[in-house]
Amino acid sequence: xxxxxxxxxxxxxxLKVCRNAEALIKxxxxxxxxxxxxxxxxxxxxxxxRWPAVHILPADLFYLALTAHGADILIFWIIFFEIAILxxxxxxxxxxxxxxxxxxxxxxxxMLVGALMGNVAVLQGESSVMFTSYVPMQAAPHFYLGxxxxxxxxxxxxxxxxxxxxxxxxxxxxxxxxxxxxxxxxAAAIIAVYTIASGAIILIPTFLWSVGLIGEIDTLTYRVxxxxxxxxSQQINVAAHVxxxxxxxxxxxxxxxxSEKVSRMAFLLYIAFLPIASAHHLLTDPxxxxxxxxxxxxxxxxxxxxxxxxxxxxxxxxxxxxQRRNGFTQGVFGWLRNAPWGNPAFSGMFLSVVMFGFVGGIxxxxxxxxxxxxxxxxxxxxxxxxxGTVAAGTTLAFMAITYLVIPLIFRRELILKRWCKWQPYLxxxxxxxxxMLMMGAGTLGVSRRHWDMTFSDAxxxxxxxxxxxxxxxxxxxxxxxxxIGGIMFVVIVVGSVLAGKSRDAEAAKTSPIIFQxxxxxxxxxxxxxxxxxxxxxxxxxVFFISFVLYYFVNWKFLSExxxxx
Amino acid sequence: xxxxxxxxxxxxxADGDDERVPPMQxxxxxxxxxxxxxxxxxxxxxxxxxxxxxxxxxxxx
Amino acid sequence: MAVTPxxxxxxxxxxxxxxxxxxxxxxxxxxxxxxxxxxxxHIDGKQNLxxxxxxxxxxxxxxxxxxxxxxxxxxxxxxxxxxVVRPPAGGDAYMLGRLWDWWPILELKKGESYRLxxxxxxxxxxxxxxxxxxxxxxxxxxxxxxTITPDKAGVYSVVCNEFxxxxxxxxxxxxxxxx
Numbered sequence: 001x002x003x004x005x006x007x008x009x010x011x012x013x014x015l016k017v018c019r020n021a022e023a024l025i026k027x028x029x030x031x032x033x034x035x036x037x038x039x040x041x042x043x044x045x046x047x048x049x050r051w052p053a054v055h056i057l058p059a060d061l062f063y064l065a066l067t068a069h070g071a072d073i074l075i076f077w078i079i080f081f082e083i084a085i086l087x088x089x090x091x092x093x094x095x096x097x098x099x100x101x102x103x104x105x106x107x108x109x110x111m112l113v114g115a116l117m118g119n120v121a122v123l124q125g126e127s128s129v130m131f132t133s134y135v136p137m138q139a140a141p142h143f144y145l146g147x148x149x150x151x152x153x154x155x156x157x158x159x160x161x162x163x164x165x166x167x168x169x170x171x172x173x174x175x176x177x178x179x180x181x182x183x184x185x186x187a188a189a190i191i192a193v194y195t196i197a198s199g200a201i202i203l204i205p206t207f208l209w210s211v212g213l214i215g216e217i218d219t220l221t222y223r224v225x226x227x228x229x230x231x232x233s234q235q236i237n238v239a240a241h242v243x244x245x246x247x248x249x250x251x252x253x254x255x256x257x258x259s260e261k262v263s264r265m266a267f268l269l270y271i272a273f274l275p276i277a278s279a280h281h282l283l284t285d286p287x288x289x290x291x292x293x294x295x296x297x298x299x300x301x302x303x304x305x306x307x308x309x310x311x312x313x314x315x316x317x318x319x320x321x322x323q324r325r326n327g328f329t330q331g332v333f334g335w336l337r338n339a340p341w342g343n344p345a346f347s348g349m350f351l352s353v354v355m356f357g358f359v360g361g362i363x364x365x366x367x368x369x370x371x372x373x374x375x376x377x378x379x380x381x382x383x384x385x386x387x388g389t390v391a392a393g394t395t396l397a398f399m400a401i402t403y404l405v406i407p408l409i410f411r412r413e414l415i416l417k418r419w420c421k422w423q424p425y426l427x428x429x430x431x432x433x434x435x436m437l438m439m440g441a442g443t444l445g446v447s448r449r450h451w452d453m454t455f456s457d458a459x460x461x462x463x464x465x466x467x468x469x470x471x472x473x474x475x476x477x478x479x480x481x482x483x484i485g486g487i488m489f490v491v492i493v494v495g496s497v498l499a500g501k502s503r504d505a506e507a508a509k510t511s512p513i514i515f516q517x518x519x520x521x522x523x524x525x526x527x528x529x530x531x532x533x534x535x536x537x538x539x540x541x542v543f544f545i546s547f548v549l550y551y552f553v554n555w556k557f558l559s560e561x562x563x564x565x
Numbered sequence: 566x567x568x569x570x571x572x573x574x575x576x577x578x579a580d581g582d583d584e585r586v587p588p589m590q591x592x593x594x595x596x597x598x599x600x601x602x603x604x605x606x607x608x609x610x611x612x613x614x615x616x617x618x619x620x621x622x623x624x625x626x
Numbered sequence: 627m628a629v630t631p632x633x634x635x636x637x638x639x640x641x642x643x644x645x646x647x648x649x650x651x652x653x654x655x656x657x658x659x660x661x662x663x664x665x666x667x668h669i670d671g672k673q674n675l676x677x678x679x680x681x682x683x684x685x686x687x688x689x690x691x692x693x694x695x696x697x698x699x700x701x702x703x704x705x706x707x708x709x710v711v712r713p714p715a716g717g718d719a720y721m722l723g724r725l726w727d728w729w730p731i732l733e734l735k736k737g738e739s740y741r742l743x744x745x746x747x748x749x750x751x752x753x754x755x756x757x758x759x760x761x762x763x764x765x766x767x768x769x770x771x772x773t774i775t776p777d778k779a780g781v782y783s784v785v786c787n788e789f790x791x792x793x794x795x796x797x798x799x800x801x802x803x804x805x
Binding site: 059063134137174176178179219220247249250251256257282283284288290294298301306318365369371375377379445449451452457458459462464536540544548551555558559561564 | 627628629630631632633634635637638640642643645646649650652653654656657658660661663664665667668671672673674675676677679703706708727731739744748749750752754756757758759760761762763765766767768769770772773774775776777778783785786787788789790791792794795796797798799800
């Protein structure tokens with residue numbers, strides 16, 4: 001405990017905040033949000049082009065914008081922010097110094113150079129190969145090189161995180177086990193190691209091929225290994241945003257995990273089994289056996305779905321238990337009605353939990369069922385699904401925690417308080433709409449990554465049903481809503497960081513950010529005696545019924561398709 | 566954190582309690598063991614198995 | 627709190643609440659149900675993708691498709707010059723994807739089974755049969771063989787749903803299913 005390092009004592013939490021960690025959290029979070037802004041605007045252009053009545057971009061720019069949207073959001077925004085979360089969950093929550101800050105800055109520099117190089121390559125127009133960059137379609141060499149540099153940087157950052165865990169352990173800056181949120185971050189970091197290793201295994205040869213040093217890359221091998229990167233990178237998000245849910249619930253309503261054991265076992269199932277669901281993408285590929293497909297696509301008999309269902313119970317359950325302790329005991333949902341819905345951290349988190357579960361989660365399991373996949377493979381259903389997970393789930397959760405990071409780490413008051421209040425709802429409704437509408441259009445067969453759903457230049461004509469056109473129009477409208485929510489978020493963040501009132505020790509007392517109900521009330525619950533949570537029971541029951549019904553409806557759809565064998 | 570309460574709870578171990586940590590808790594407390602699991606399981610079941618299947622695809626007649 | 631170390635040093639020994647045990651059991655059993663539904667469908671379901679596939683060079687595949695088309699072409703499609711090929715019922719049917727068309731057009735008979743061979747001559751393509759909504763990934767160098775039994779007559783389109791460059795959105799093929 002006697003170790004000294006450059007730090008400040010947080011007036012809000014009493015934690016020692018390592019100066020290096022603080023600076024790195026700021027740098028990574030700011031760059032993340034810049035890429036969110038760039039990638040989000042490309043996303044708007046994509047949605048406006050797919051709105052048949054607007055159809056704003058020509059084909060070449062559409063595919064360019066779609067490539068940029070995918071890379072900037074799915075990789076750069078998410079991973080920069082996750083690195084900030086890793087540093088927060090290690091150095092800050094464990095009250096210790098960040099290990100090897102120089103390596104952390106090196107990681108940051110490599111990631112930044114890589115991300116910029118990737119963006120430049122895409123904007124030059126010779127690398128419109130989509131986020132997946134399937135061979136033998138070829139991008140400019142610096143497209144692959146950018147991704148490789150970014151991945152190397154991210155890997156270094158992940159090991160700085162592991163190093164910080166070792167430092168905290170050796171210097172005994174905490175007692176007993178690490179906090180649950182840090183444990184969730186460990187899960188995210190571990191998945192990141194597998195993800196980045198897969199990326200290196202496939203992108204390094206692909207880079208060498210692009211400069212002519214390797215003759216040919218097998219397409220099927222590329223897809224198998226590449227999805228170890230492409231899908232698992234989104235599994236990092238799952239572990240990270242679940243950790244963020246727990247963190248926000250603790251900080252805003254003072255909740256405590258219902259059971260450390262159950263939540264940690266659920267994270268262990270994530271660590272072991274989430275990444276094998278990369279097989280979701282291979283269910284209609286030639287030559288892979290059904291045994292391989294069924295085992296991997298089901299996360300080894302749905303053990304990672306079990307884990308998500310556990311978190312889906314224990315996050316609202318922890319909130320309900322805390323709220324009941326806080327005195328909101330009326331009825332089944334009094335705790336929920338009286339939750340701090342005006343606090344964007346809380347509302348963003350709760351919307352993220354609900355939408356990730358109902359929209360992203362259920363659709364993901366259906367999509368990842370071996371035979372059902374042939375109904376939706378490569379249709380807009382896929383895109384709808386992952387906007388439910390990554391936009392409505394992860395991005396909204398990360399936005400929500402940003403509302404706590406600005407006062408706690410940047411030490412700035414939020415500006416535009418009314419905007420803050422409404423932003424999560426706007427972004428949430430927008431992303432909910434685009435997820436549902438793209439899933440609807442995908443069910444009608446509409447292809448993803450497609451410039452012209454009218455096929456006006458095609459030799460043979462084809463018309464999608466009129467309902468699909470209606471849905472793509474509505475999709476454009478919801479995309480505009482989500483974009484407004486996104487712009488508000490960026491304005492709030494940039495404005496608060498640059499022009500927000502500095503947050504001093506006085507403010508920590510008069511307008512506390514984190515829940516002040518205090519230890520005594522919360523410390524008492526947990527364990528059997530207090531677990532009467534009728535609201536959570538109702539929520540998970542509704543969830544389960546929706547899940548089962550939707551699952552079997554899709555089997556009914558499948559049974560009506562041409563017999564195949 | 567603010568509510569780090571120091572009052573011992575009923576059921577919480579008293580100070581100096583050196584009862585052994587249960588083995589499963591010890592596993593969950595070891596991030597490097599978890600790292601091994603998290604890389605080995607998908608590497609074996611997904612990556613290696615997948616590539617073996619591709620290698621086994623026969624050549625067309 | 628979730629952001630602080632567990633209060634109870636030996637948290638593993640905390641008892642589980644009945645609600646937690648119930649939910650975990652339900653979720654686990656539901657996982658088993660979903661898992662065995664996939665297995666069951668292989669035994670008793672009618673829509674399963676075949677695992678039959680071969681390595682083949684694009685040239686060799688193109689040659690097979692041409693031989694097939696030469697043998698069974700019945701007419702040309704309007705002004706386009708694309709052959710419409712009617713394979714024998716129960717026999718082999720071939721379709722190739724390339725930048726940017728599906729070739730040739732097939733004419734199948736309702737209720738008959740065909741062994742459909744799919745491959746690509748260049749990049750990856752996505753075989754998306756509309757409005758039946760059957761979607762399959764098509765690779766170059768791999769020939770996938772699956773048995774299809776069209777059960778409704780009509781005009782079906784094959785849209786490419788894997789991005790394959792600037793002409794991707796023009797890539798439409800056709801399958802006729804006759805009574």
